[in-house]
Amino acid sequence: MSESLIAYVNGEFLPMESATVHIEDRGFQFADGIYEVVACFNGFFLDIEPHLERLDRSCREINIILPMSQAALSDLVQEVYKRNPFRNAMIYIQITRGASARTHLPPPGLVPTVVITSRQLPIPPDTKVAQGASAITLQDIRWKRCDIKSIALLASVLGKQEAASRGAEEAIWLDEQGHALEGCSTNIFATIGDTLVTHPLDHQVLGGITRSMALKAAKACNIPVEERAWRLDEPGLSECMMSSTTNAIMPITLVNGQAVGDGLPGPMAMQLRSWMLADMEAMQA
Numbered sequence: 643m644s645e646s647l648i649a650y651v652n653g654e655f656l657p658m659e660s661a662t663v664h665i666e667d668r669g670f671q672f673a674d675g676i677y678e679v680v681a682c683f684n685g686f687f688l689d690i691e692p693h694l695e696r697l698d699r700s701c702r703e704i705n706i707i708l709p710m711s712q713a714a715l716s717d718l719v720q721e722v723y724k725r726n727p728f729r730n731a732m733i734y735i736q737i738t739r740g741a742s743a744r745t746h747l748p749p750p751g752l753v754p755t756v757v758i759t760s761r762q763l764p765i766p767p768d769t770k771v772a773q774g775a776s777a778i779t780l781q782d783i784r785w786k787r788c789d790i791k792s793i794a795l796l797a798s799v800l801g802k803q804e805a806a807s808r809g810a811e812e813a814i815w816l817d818e819q820g821h822a823l824e825g826c827s828t829n830i831f832a833t834i835g836d837t838l839v840t841h842p843l844d845h846q847v848l849g850g851i852t853r854s855m856a857l858k859a860a861k862a863c864n865i866p867v868e869e870r871a872w873r874l875d876e877p878g879l880s881e882c883m884m885s886s887t888t889n890a891i892m893p894i895t896l897v898n899g900q901a902v903g904d905g906l907p908g909p910m911a912m913q914l915r916s917w918m919l920a921d922m923e924a925m926q927a
């Protein structure tokens with residue numbers, strides 16, 4: 643299967659096997675780079691502009707000058723999609739500062755490395771949605787700029803490993819006061835009373851594109867929304883859910899082995915999920 647996959651690397655479209663970057667790429671040596679994951683349904687990209695805006699912002703925050711316009715990058719993303727066999731695809735874009743002899747301080751004039759790949763979009767089966775996901779909580783051990791979509795994801799890798807070893811799919815990071823921040827690769831929401839609650843955008847969370855989509859859908863439907871610090875043991879909490887490009891909204895029904903609310907996917911999660919899926923369908927009509 644992988645024989646037929648094509649990747650974009652620094653100006654060339656190459657078979658995945660021969661698509662390589664330099665061993666002294668700063669992404670490899672320092673995790674000195676950023677990334678994006680964009681979903682494509684049947685040729686229609688979901689919110690590509692906000693993804694490319696966020697990519698541009700991540701670059702600016704770490705002083706990498708995006709080596710092409712967002713429009714040119716968008717064209718490349720579409721080209722990579724077309725050259726690969728997946729109808730529903732997950733496009734991965736990675737930009738690093740470039741390659742040079744290893745010194746912490748980057749020398750001036752480096753040419754950023756640009757890699758784009760396309761893979762099958764992993765769509766969670768209905769049975770998974772009907773059951774809900776299971777999560778654990780962990781003390782946040784990440785750096786203090788989680789708003790940047792950095793490729794330095796070691797903490798998240800460890801979090802996912804810990805979750806998997808305890809039979810769960812996601813680990814929710816907690817701050818020192820026990821507030822739920824976000825997951826290793828998802829934003830996290832709760833239903834508290836009749837309100838959809840999620841942590842505000844700051845240095846401790848990524849500004850998820852799906853998070854904005856969910857908040858927009860909720861506000862459009864007059865669901866009260868609060869962006870504030872919250873805890874999983876708050877009185878009135880009846881639902882928990884996670885959002886990401888690959889999950890849309892996914893209910894979380896178990897946290898640390900304990901049922902959330904009645905242990906079933908809640909009405910808020912299912913409503914938001916169906917609105918979002920309807921929007922995605924409409925986009926393809």
Ligand code: PDD
Nearest residue numbers: 679826827828829848850851852886887
């Ligand atoms: N992860 N928070 C973190 C830490 C993430 O890594 C992600 C996305 C999200 C959700 O962002 P969005 O809705 O824009 O996908 C929140 C991607 C999918 C990944 O690393 O594969």
